[in-house]
Amino acid sequence: MAAATISTLPFFSTKPPRGRRIRIKCAIATESRDAGGGEAAAVPPPRMSAECVVVGGGVSGLCTAQALQTKHGIRDVLVTEAKGRVGGNITTVERDGYLWEEGPNSFQPSDPVLTMAVDSGLKEDLVFGDPNAPRFVLWEGKLRPVPSKPTDLPFFDLMSFPGKLRAGFGAIGIRPAPPGHEESVEEFVRRNLGSEVFERLIEPFCSGVYAGNPAKLSMKAAFGKVWKLEQNGGSIIGGTIKAIQESKKNPKPPRDPRLPKPKGQTVASFRKGLAMLPNAISSRLGSKVKLSWKLTSIKKSDGQGYILVYETPEGLTSVQTNSVVMTIPSYIASNILRPLSNDAADALSKFYYPPVAAVTVSYAKEAIRKECLINGELEGFGQLHPRSQGVETLGTLYSSSLFPNRAPPGRVLLLNYIGGAVNAGIISKSENELVAAVDRDLRKMLINPSAEDPLVLGVRVWPQAIPQFLVGHLDHLESAKAALFKAGFEGLFLGGNYVAGVALGRCVEGAYESASVVSKYLAKYAYK
Numbered sequence: 121m122a123a124a125t126i127s128t129l130p131f132f133s134t135k136p137p138r139g140r141r142i143r144i145k146c147a148i149a150t151e152s153r154d155a156g157g158g159e160a161a162a163v164p165p166p167r168m169s170a171e172c173v174v175v176g177g178g179v180s181g182l183c184t185a186q187a188l189q190t191k192h193g194i195r196d197v198l199v200t201e202a203k204g205r206v207g208g209n210i211t212t213v214e215r216d217g218y219l220w221e222e223g224p225n226s227f228q229p230s231d232p233v234l235t236m237a238v239d240s241g242l243k244e245d246l247v248f249g250d251p252n253a254p255r256f257v258l259w260e261g262k263l264r265p266v267p268s269k270p271t272d273l274p275f276f277d278l279m280s281f282p283g284k285l286r287a288g289f290g291a292i293g294i295r296p297a298p299p300g301h302e303e304s305v306e307e308f309v310r311r312n313l314g315s316e317v318f319e320r321l322i323e324p325f326c327s328g329v330y331a332g333n334p335a336k337l338s339m340k341a342a343f344g345k346v347w348k349l350e351q352n353g354g355s356i357i358g359g360t361i362k363a364i365q366e367s368k369k370n371p372k373p374p375r376d377p378r379l380p381k382p383k384g385q386t387v388a389s390f391r392k393g394l395a396m397l398p399n400a401i402s403s404r405l406g407s408k409v410k411l412s413w414k415l416t417s418i419k420k421s422d423g424q425g426y427i428l429v430y431e432t433p434e435g436l437t438s439v440q441t442n443s444v445v446m447t448i449p450s451y452i453a454s455n456i457l458r459p460l461s462n463d464a465a466d467a468l469s470k471f472y473y474p475p476v477a478a479v480t481v482s483y484a485k486e487a488i489r490k491e492c493l494i495n496g497e498l499e500g501f502g503q504l505h506p507r508s509q510g511v512e513t514l515g516t517l518y519s520s521s522l523f524p525n526r527a528p529p530g531r532v533l534l535l536n537y538i539g540g541a542v543n544a545g546i547i548s549k550s551e552n553e554l555v556a557a558v559d560r561d562l563r564k565m566l567i568n569p570s571a572e573d574p575l576v577l578g579v580r581v582w583p584q585a586i587p588q589f590l591v592g593h594l595d596h597l598e599s600a601k602a603a604l605f606k607a608g609f610e611g612l613f614l615g616g617n618y619v620a621g622v623a624l625g626r627c628v629e630g631a632y633e634s635a636s637v638v639s640k641y642l643a644k645y646a647y648k
Contacts, residue, residue, distance in 0.1 A: 166440035170198035176447030177201030178208020180616045182401040183631035192639035200413035206402045212393030217528035220480045222580035226387040227624040234379045240400040245391040249522045251384025256503040283316030293355030308339035324504035327514040331476045331540030341589035443611040450618045463603035467596045473584035475547040476539040479558045480578040487571035511561040513538050551579040587618035
């Protein structure tokens, strides 16, 4: 599941040489979590081929397919999905005047995501949150705003004055030197910015993005851009200054004039929810998207490339392809790839996906505590809850405040996440118990204790939700890639959120990166 971020915080293609073009086949296929490994008892002759097969019909796979077409001119792309619908963990529901998400909730509108939306015909359907909408963190029984710009830093009450000083000195480099090992997020932040920044900002941020444990998450893997600042500039501020200087020396190419210009630091979605994106891409790909196709095995063909075998509604089917992009979860990829490489399968099996539940409830507007209203309304993006504050819920999104037309008049819509790496026990709880836990937590800081019970709209439990970028993550990923290459499986690529990053925006950016890798590979073999 691509992360539902509730906070603020490859390869390249080359122009191929002239020469005789040989038609190359490659297929993009998708897979669900119940796929097993191993080869089919009998492999039928290839029924079809495609210029390129992505394994996974979530946002990563579909965006890879579209990027291959729009950016690299590879038109003959096949997308297969083991489930009966596209979109993966993107799950938008509309009912009784409500519109809500049960997976990821929004995305940061970076240019790659906006490009994907525009290319999908969704430019007029984009909706943006208010860039001035406050974010809150629960601390000592009160929801406290998070600073949204540098001028807020002296005045916000989430941190003490000594804590702010410690963070400032650390940011400019007055702090302990980096250790000689890969740091966890907790180690990096405590060393650079102090304990208050970690406990009151970063720890809840990790809950919001990864549903993870910052004592085990890798700073380098999970928040690589910040990690690189210290590496490149000697400190966080030094790295920031150096990055600004380098950007001035190497200006970016002109921005695509088709793209909208979001105001400030905000988040985005679509008029009818996130599902509009995968549905639009699927519609454009048309018959190239195959639903209810379960990948059962991959084997090398007698010539160059691979044969993928599927269980389909029409029976056993095989597809001939010269390259494969696997955007399925790592634990499924591990099962499928084990007959090809035990080392690659072992490396992929080491990634951990904790359970997370998305609990969507609605209260009457009058149920919101008066001290939580701004100009008589519930305004803001949402709130995060540090584990030290005695609540079980990871965080709450103010869905009806963030985007228009998400709830009927007089009602507020709240999306709550519960579970994660430090609370995996939610997998054994009933829906009623999860709702009760969320409602109990909300009445401690947002909802009047005497308010009527909420209207429960949806409870979706994801048993294996968000891949954790733990210490050693990048090493395991590189080991898997190297093992496939060493075993002779060039042209078989790994993608998806455990490779690119868990946020929806990173999945889209990773799709463009995967498409470039595939294009470069096909060019290499098409012009010999």
